[in-house]
Structure formats: structure tokens, C-alpha cells
Amino acid sequence: MTTKPPHIGILVGSTREGRFADRPVNWIHGIASKRKDITVEMIDLRHYPLPFFNEAMSPAWAPPKDPIAQRWAAKLATLDGLIVTAAEYNHGYSAVLKNALDYAYKEFARKPIGFVGYGGVGAARAIEQLRLVAIELQMAPVRNAVHIGLVEFLGIWQQGKTFDDYPHLDQAATGLLDDIAWWSRVLKVAREVDASRSASNAA
Numbered sequence: 001m002t003t004k005p006p007h008i009g010i011l012v013g014s015t016r017e018g019r020f021a022d023r024p025v026n027w028i029h030g031i032a033s034k035r036k037d038i039t040v041e042m043i044d045l046r047h048y049p050l051p052f053f054n055e056a057m058s059p060a061w062a063p064p065k066d067p068i069a070q071r072w073a074a075k076l077a078t079l080d081g082l083i084v085t086a087a088e089y090n091h092g093y094s095a096v097l098k099n100a101l102d103y104a105y106k107e108f109a110r111k112p113i114g115f116v117g118y119g120g121v122g123a124a125r126a127i128e129q130l131r132l133v134a135i136e137l138q139m140a141p142v143r144n145a146v147h148i149g150l151v152e153f154l155g156i157w158q159q160g161k162t163f164d165d166y167p168h169l170d171q172a173a174t175g176l177l178d179d180i181a182w183w184s185r186v187l188k189v190a191r192e193v194d195a196s197r198s199a200s201n202a203a
Ligand SMILES: Cc1cc2nc3c(=O)[nH]c(=O)nc-3n(C[C@H](O)[C@H](O)[C@H](O)COP(=O)(O)O)c2cc1C
Pocket: 014, 015, 016, 018, 019, 020, 021, 022, 087, 088, 089, 090, 091, 092, 118, 119, 120, 121, 122, 123
């Protein structure tokens, strides 16, 4: 059965010019890449400039025709889980992130997802909504998240502070990564069992 550690995508959930997202994504990537129980890869939605969803059918029923969407789905298929940086826009999550989530389906299924949010209340409202969306994509949203609240957000963005000035964020990152590592390991094995059963039924 499985030998390689689960491979986790760290997705930058904002694409706008001047985004804050680069700070948290680099920070969580730095911490996650030191771990032995997962491997990580940064994935930037700027490299997947998807049109507004315009397919004839949901990707749950038919693969997208758009070539960027096909590339996006192929990348997702290589992952065993996702960590997403979540900006909060008007108490929700970014439209670009929702569009990307709508453009794939089976590539998300039965994999864990966790969040690093930032904003007035650490993007808590956006993350709660993302958890609901993730369930419909058949993902397993994990409990622990990183919430970079207003003080830390402004400190890092405008006052020359760094993540090292806020050790509680490191603790939160460990909780998130422990959850992602556990769920991705367990679900990877379960998906592999399913795949080998399907293969032997087909033979
Ligand atoms: C349209 C818009 C709506 C926003 N609404 C919220 C909000 O509801 N809550 C919040 O904490 N921050 C809000 N903000 C501030 C964002 O948290 C801040 O701009 C952050 O840098 C956005 O992430 P990004 O720079 O990675 O895109 C809003 C920003 C924009 C542009």
C-alpha cells in the first residue's frame, strides 16, 4: 500500500495585485515543508486564470472543456489534501477561489482541506462558509485553522512585524498541519483501497 507521504497543495486563494496572501502562504509553506509526514507544493491561482464558470455541466457530471480548467483539475488530482489561504471579502471568501472550486469535482473528493485566514476576525466567517462548500465537494474540512486577526494582519502588513512576532500563530499552524497530516494519511490509504477494489472488480 502507500509508501510516500501525502502530498499537500498550499493554494493561494487571492489573485489581486498587491495581495496580502503572499505573506501567509510563504509562512505556512516554510513551516509545512520542514515536516516529514507530508510533502507540500505551493499552487497559485494566478497560474490558473480560469474564466468565470461557463461550462455546460457541473464538473461533477462531465469534465470541463476549458483547457485551463483541465490543467487545474490535473494538478488537483496529484494532491492528497489542500491548505487554502482565505481572504475575507464582505464576510465571505474571494470570488476567484469559489470559481476555482466550482471548476473541478472528483479531484477534490475524499481529501482533507484546511485554512489559513486573515482579516478583521481572521477570516473566520469566510472559513466557515468554505467548510460548507468543501463538504459539498466531498472534502473533509479539518477543525484546526490559522486565523490571522486584525492586530497581526496590520502588524505584518503595515507595521514591519513578521510572523515571528506572533508565536501563537505558529501554534495554530502546528494544529492545522497535524490535522491535515492525519486526515490526508488516513484518506489516502482509504482511496487506495477503493481504487484497488475497483481495479480487481473490473478485471
Ligand atoms: C471587496 C473587499 C471586501 C472586504 N471585506 C472584508 C471583510 O468582510 N472582512 C475583513 O476582515 N476584511 C475585508 N476586506 C479587507 C481584506 O481582508 C484585505 O483587503 C485583505 O488584504 C484581502 O486579502 P488579499 O490582499 O490577499 O486579497 C475586504 C477587502 C475587499 C477588497
